[in-house]
Amino acid sequence: MRVSFKTSFTDQRPPVDPAIEDLKRWCVRFHNLGLTPVYEGSSLGNLSFRPEKNENAFIITASQLKLKNNLSEDAFVKVHSCDSDRAIVHASGTREPSSESMFHFEIYRKRNGINAIFHGHCGAILERAEDMHIPVTHREEPFGSAALVQRVLEILDDNLFIVMRNHGFIALGTDMESAGELAVRMYEECLNNKRR
Numbered sequence: 001m002r003v004s005f006k007t008s009f010t011d012q013r014p015p016v017d018p019a020i021e022d023l024k025r026w027c028v029r030f031h032n033l034g035l036t037p038v039y040e041g042s043s044l045g046n047l048s049f050r051p052e053k054n055e056n057a058f059i060i061t062a063s064q065l066k067l068k069n070n071l072s073e074d075a076f077v078k079v080h081s082c083d084s085d086r087a088i089v090h091a092s093g094t095r096e097p098s099s100e101s102m103f104h105f106e107i108y109r110k111r112n113g114i115n116a117i118f119h120g121h122c123g124a125i126l127e128r129a130e131d132m133h134i135p136v137t138h139r140e141e142p143f144g145s146a147a148l149v150q151r152v153l154e155i156l157d158d159n160l161f162i163v164m165r166n167h168g169f170i171a172l173g174t175d176m177e178s179a180g181e182l183a184v185r186m187y188e189e190c191l192n193n194k195r196r
């Protein structure tokens with residue numbers, strides 16, 4: 001997936017944080033459940049957490065990553081801030097941050113209590129979202145675009161689980177555990193909620 005912004009690297013070392021181990025575990029779990037399916041060699045979807053409560057910086061999976069076992073240290077990038085108007089992302093790490101870093105940043109900025117954002121692609125959830133009263137963005141927009149960020153913010157409100165039309169879901173949580181478990185629960189409910 002192409003990155004639609006320019007990354008300005010403040011330093012070229014991958015972030016160091018003990019909570020990255022938790023993020024790795026969630027990457028593996030999402031991968032195994034098929035919530036981040038592999039397309040042309042890289043996984044669709046991206047997972048992030050906010051390491052410092054009162055800052056908008058976050059640690060996110062790198063772009064073009066295969067979210068599998070044995071993720072190396074350079075699989076994660078710290079995004080310090082995003083300049084949406086100029087489409088510049090300030091980051092530290094050795095790889096490009098996920099192409100969808102912009103909506104992560106805007107959600108962290110708007111929602112102080114949210115410390116983890118997990119985004120996946122899942123056909124079962126897309127199909128049943130409306131039946132299950134999950135908020136869905138009003139229009140489909142290109143992956144990684146500024147327009148997509150706007151669509152997400154339009155319906156964000158206080159929701160913890162939303163769907164981007166014809167694209168994927170976003171699960172939010174006060175911590176990784178709650179974002180991840182929410183996504184898994186919604187996925188299971190979508191599988192069980194078959195049409196009659």
Ligand SMILES: [Zn+2]
Nearest residue numbers: 044045100168
């Ligand atoms: Zn996506």
